Amino acid sequence: DAGVIQSPRHEVTEMGQEVTLRCKPISGHDYLFWYRQTMMRGLELLIYFNNNVPIDDSGMPEDRFSAKMPNASFSTLKIQPSEPRDSAVYFCASSLGDRGLQPQHFGDGTRLSIL
Amino acid sequence: QKEVEQNSGPLSVPEGAIASLNCTYSDRGSQSFFWYRQYSGKSPELIMFIYSNGDKEDGRFTAQLNKASQYVSLLIRDSQPSDSATYLCAVNYDDYKLSFGAGTTVTVRA
Numbered sequence: 001d002a003g004v005i006q007s008p009r010h011e012v013t014e015m016g017q018e019v020t021l022r023c024k025p026i027s028g029h030d031y032l033f034w035y036r037q038t039m040m041r042g043l044e045l046l047i048y049f050n051n052n053v054p055i056d057d058s059g060m061p062e063d064r065f066s067a068k069m070p071n072a073s074f075s076t077l078k079i080q081p082s083e084p085r086d087s088a089v090y091f092c093a094s095s096l097g098d099r100g101l102q103p104q105h106f107g108d109g110t111r112l113s114i115l
Numbered sequence: 116q117k118e119v120e121q122n123s124g125p126l127s128v129p130e131g132a133i134a135s136l137n138c139t140y141s142d143r144g145s146q147s148f149f150w151y152r153q154y155s156g157k158s159p160e161l162i163m164f165i166y167s168n169g170d171k172e173d174g175r176f177t178a179q180l181n182k183a184s185q186y187v188s189l190l191i192r193d194s195q196p197s198d199s200a201t202y203l204c205a206v207n208y209d210d211y212k213l214s215f216g217a218g219t220t221v222t223v224r225a
Contacts, residue, residue, distance in 0.1 A: 031211060033213075042215055042216075042217050042218070043159070043203065043215040044215075045212055045213060045214075048211060048212070050211075055211070056209075056212065091158060091159070095211075097211075099146070099210050099211075100146065100147050100207040100210040100211045100212075101146065101147045101166060101207075103149055103161045103164050104149075104161075104213060105161065106151075106158040106159045106160070107158060108157070108158050109158050
């Protein structure tokens, strides 16, 4: 079975530019999560969706960050305008429901560098 | 996010030995506990998950959970060089959210 698919794998852009990260969850999974990983802060949950609806975005750092899930097989995380401190690895993960008892499966991540 | 603490590394063990990784968590309401392995430059990969007090074994890996002590551990038996990685402890809260520890880096010496 195909796992979680993220694109692009690497993104290098200049400060102030818009960045869009993409994710395709595992087919049949109804929960989708966006995480950010840095050396300083580790792996942090940004936002998660259930059946395409955003449930909790309390981890989104600023209004510059936004996420959407227009259908069950696609989600985006957008940063506009980007800043150097947004440089990190961004992971998407998906899982089945069952009140958090099901494990989350991670994509390969997008390594984002803002110059 | 809720607090998840892991024993500080790095942990260096000889090949064939047992590697023991520990994790404590702050939220007494947590119900599910996960161990992920992350190789350098790669994504977290699920190794084990456990929900009930006691031990759960899967091959060379054993997860142990003690909810009263808010403690979960991972034992890696017969450690191999391919086990060299960072191991992340993750604990659920508010049902679907996961809080991750900072990770313990394990190095298996050949």
